[in-house]
Amino acid sequence: MATTDRYPRQAATLALAHALSAAERGLAVIPLSRTKLPALRSPHRDAPAPAGPPCHGECGLFGHGVHDASTDPARIRELFAAAPWATGYGIACGLPPHHLVGVDLDTKSDTDSAAALHALALRHRFTIPPTIIVLTPSGGRHLWLTGPPDVVVPNSAGRLAPGIDIRGAGGYLVGPGSRTVHGAYATAPGTAHLAPAPCPRALLRLLLPPRPSRSGATGPTAGGAHGRGLVQFVLAAHEGQRNTRLFWAACRAYEDGIGPELTADLIAAALRTGLPSREARGTIASAARMTTHRPTRDTPGTQN
Template sequence: MATTDRYSRQATTLALAHALSAAERGLAVIPLSRTKLPALRSPHRDAPEPAGPPCHGECGRFGHGVYDASTDPARIRALFAAAPWATGYGIACGLPPHHLIGVDLDTKSDTDSTATLRELALRHLFTIPPTIVVLTPSGGRHLWLTGPPDVVVPNSAGRLAPGIDIRGAGGYLVGPGSRTAHGVYATAPGTAHLTPAPCPRSLLRLLLPPPRSPRTGPGSPAGGAHGRGLVQFVLAAHEGQRNTRLFWAACRAYEDGIGPELTEDLVEAAVRIGLTAREARGTITSAARMTTHRPEP
């Protein structure tokens, strides 16, 4: 038992050291358990949350998953102190300054995801620049890319292609040096000294959700199911992503022809997550202008 406890403490100490090192590079981190899940459980798990947007840490307690992520060494130490069983760390995607995008090339499917990515690159005329690559215990690879600050890339599983998952806003990547139940994540040889490379524009376009046709019906909110989805996307924003999520949702709404009727719902959602109505209307106006006068690619 003593040996097991000592091993666990060593794993936690190493995970904390790696997490602090990542934070020095501007990457916001959280502690993970051996299952790769956030190590701290939600403080709201035993009681219903109050009406309104879900709590993303406004209560002041830990346990909100990726919304706990930080680059502050004192906060990171406090997170790990609250989770002494943590053996790894997660790196939040989509946050400044890197706006990290993770391309997860899986090996569990029957498809060769690496070959699939090469085919996509040939078809859409892009190349993956030299960047950080993390090797997973199962033999997969995580490619680290950066996105522009005004674009919100959502998480997706297999939407880009079978065997390729995307970690974007609201998601996280398991950091190199993390120890899980299946092994250790490690930086691929020759990539540890690199910085995350910018995501090629052609690939970035593929990572954004396709426009959906608006669906309306008697008694439905503006824009129907699609409009509700865009409003919920804004409501799920946390500090640092509120304006970019609102801008992305407004762009999608105007592209799909439901911008004017969804404006008030988007403004209301933005106010509920902390923006002012004036800020929200300015962002929506910018989105309308961009989508109405979109230059040819």
């Protein structure tokens, strides 16, 4: 029988202790269940779909995934008190001060993800610096890196290479010390004392979506040629990248001061690619919050 089944109270106490320790290092955390999902369910799960963007915690209740993430010890204790069944914690990526980027080397794929990363490093001439490495129960590894404060690294699964997932803005990493149905997460020997290392520039370029093409953009669009380029970038999205492209384009629009004016055009473009209206509006709202640096409620939860 798993430890979390025999000693649920002890597991919850340990999870809280590890979460508070992570928060002391400036890492925003949320409680996780044994399935690695956020332990608190949405308070709006039975409510009708809202006409506007979905609630990201404005209601004041818990249960909004990474939007709940915090470094405040009092708030973290409240989160875990509301989820006494939590046996782990998630660390929100992309938030200040670290702007964490997680490189998840999976073992479920037939591809050797570690070898794939090594091949990428040789091809693009970068080296992964010494950094925190977290060992997963399945034998995988999470490499912790930091990104620039003015760059939004999106989540991706297998885009960099088969078996390599990226956790960036809107995602979270399972923290060391967490216990799941498959076992415990732990820092690799000799790495616990390290700080997350800066992501190599060559690797960072691979993690970002390509710059939007501005050719072929027609029709009146807010923001002129730049706005049309962002809209075309969204229109060119294929299934599996629609949300990521919309999020990236919306972040660029808000950073450049044309976000509110370009929102309608971005939503229209997202709808043409097949993205549901509610999801498109929520993605743009998340981008707006991300670019205004609201550290505890910026991004939607994505598990790894």
